[in-house]
Amino acid sequence: MRLRLAVEVMAPILLPARAVVGGLEQYNARRRNVMTDQATPPKLELSHTALSEDEALRILDGHRIRRGSRVMDPKAQIVGEFVKSVRVPGYFPPLPELRQQLRTMVTLMDEPAPALPRIEDIRIPGAAGEIPARVYAPHTTRALSPAVAYFHGGGWVQGDLETHHGLCARLALHGDALVVAIDYRLAPEHKFPAGVEDAFAAYRWLRAHGRELGADTTRVAVAGDSAGGNLSAVVSQLAASAGLPVPTCQVLIYPALDASLDTESHRELADAHVIPRERIVWYMAQYLGADADTVDPRVSPLRAKRLAGQPPTMIVTAGFDPLRDEGHAYAEALRRAGVDVVYREYPGQIHAFVSLTKAIPQGLTCTLEVAEYLRKRLSA
Structure with a gap:
């Protein structure tokens, strides 16, 4: 239409x-x-x-x-x-307006969410209070389904359960998995590490209590786009550092992985569509504040000194996205550490294309590819 x-x-x-x-x-x-x-x-x-x-x-x-x-x-x-x-x-408009802009853009440019047997809003306990979440269940008859904790994008400032509703529903349907979208706290009201704390708390809760939702807690993946890709990578690293089970696999869609912003794609695409450099710098300032350590792996997962033991990983990048090269660099770093990696660049695409499937049909192609990766990994 x-x-x-x-x-x-x-x-x-x-x-x-x-x-x-x-x-x-x-x-x-x-x-x-x-x-x-x-x-x-x-x-x-x-x-x-x-x-x-x-x-x-x-x-x-x-x-x-x-x-x-x-x-x-x-x-x-x-x-x-x-x-x-x-x-x-x-x-940059006031925060309520800025956040509404993203909702409006997705409403206009993304296909409607597919129907699922069960979509349910819940609240997950976290260190700073309850975390809103939304459950997408592709089955009502299966006893337990593999699960995916999904962290939305939006520069740690925008995004919510509504902006990624269609994407999460499609991943649940085509990935044959129970997807739990996590509405982590946003900056600048809640600066780093609030988002990290919420993401890690949600992952730990899903591992411990996912059966209450119909999840097989032995098969739990993490996935996210942009800032959510950052949080997914951080959660996997934190789980390994804490001696907890790492995710069964992780999917990082055009992830933000290095706060230095010092790559060829950042220089080449400083005036990029959707997220030009001035916008990325602004997002980082809202998220980190003045005193944050940008080489902290919880900010820049690419800077982690140890990557051995990370889960099998799929990384998706877009050719005209300033974040492209850090995604590729992380794929190579994981491979050097012995991690099984699927790296997929969509060379003609821009940042956020997976959330704009009505306007950019290749976003749906990518979503189906991600869903198939999750389905195979979680059913192995």
Whole structure:
């Protein structure tokens, strides 16, 4: 189904009024197209995010974004250019508005969640109080199902049970596993290590009490995207350090793994779609504050000195994502430590594409690939 809303209608939802002056007209007048084949990019509207690939190529009219051998997926390019067009560089709206922007974007650009026999909101005990969570059960007749603790993305600042509802439901359905989405505390109200503490507490609880939900506590994976990929990697490392059972496997989707931001992809894609460098730096500042140690493995899992004994891992990256190279580096570090790793780069994709499956169909392809990995690993 195509999105028919004009950008003039949607822009005030995505941004505060003072940040919308001129909308896409202003964007199309000022855009310096340094990453495309030609000098003047096409005019974009929100309805273009729901076009077929052939229609998207026609709208782009040859203005394809390239980096070396990588060519951006035309659907991803239209989404990314639209996101950039309705943002004002250097401006970050108040937190409630910022968080609503992500909810709105996912509502518009992600496919609806599939129906499941059971979806249930629960609360899990944590060190600082109860942690909201949501259970996605693909079966009602099976006694026990393997489980996945899922940690959402959003820069540790945005994201909640609603923004990742569709993704978690799809993973449960196609991965044949009970998925438990964890609504960990967000920054800046709750700075590091609050999110880590919640994620680790939720994993330990699922291991100890998952049978109450219908989970086989001997088969528990962790998974997450972006900041949630960071938390998944941290949970696996903390479990190993504490002498606890490590997850059966872990899936890290375009994970944030090194707070130094010092990789070729960070330099090459500083003006990236969705998460340009200024945005990543801002997210990190909200999460860490001024006194955090950025080489602490709980912040930068890539900096861990010991990775032997980590669980089998799948890492997904996007070719036009500043986080790309740290994901690849972590895959290589795990392999050197003897860990079984599946590394998958989607070379034409942008950050967050797995959560935008209506606008970027390859997000669904990736979701199904992740689900199949989980299904095989958890049934072994």
